[in-house]
Amino acid sequence: MSCIEEKFAQLRATYPKELNSSLVMPFLRIMLDEKKSLGESDAVFIANYLGLPAMQVKEALTWYTMFYRHPVGTHVIKVCRNIACSLMGAERIIDHLSQKLGIKPGETTADGRFTLLLVECLASCGTAPVMQIDDTYHEQLTEAKIDQILKGLS
């Protein structure tokens, strides 16, 4: 049994059998942590494992921006471009990050350190503009704050 399957089995044992569809998101997360990016074959693997239609897993995989479908850098920067952040200067933040990193949204730096992504609402509208780097939120962003944050990343 692979490492991924061992983790699947451990988690599955904690869920009632009739709630297999509730395991789609955590299984995608487990697989992403192991593989760093996911493809259609991964969705099919999970679907077969859980006895679900492949489309059900593919829908989750393609809907959520947190499930990467292309290789990403060591640090993934997700900048919110939804309404509150846009009104508070998201475009300026995106431009600054693009200039600072030398990449456009959707790209990864040549050294593989950073991937810059644009995402929809990060559910922190009251502290816009907002970005998430890996699992950490950074709020009320300014160009100076971004420079400090990037400097602090290894």
Ligand code: FES
């Ligand atoms: S609009 Fe950016 S966090 Fe909600």
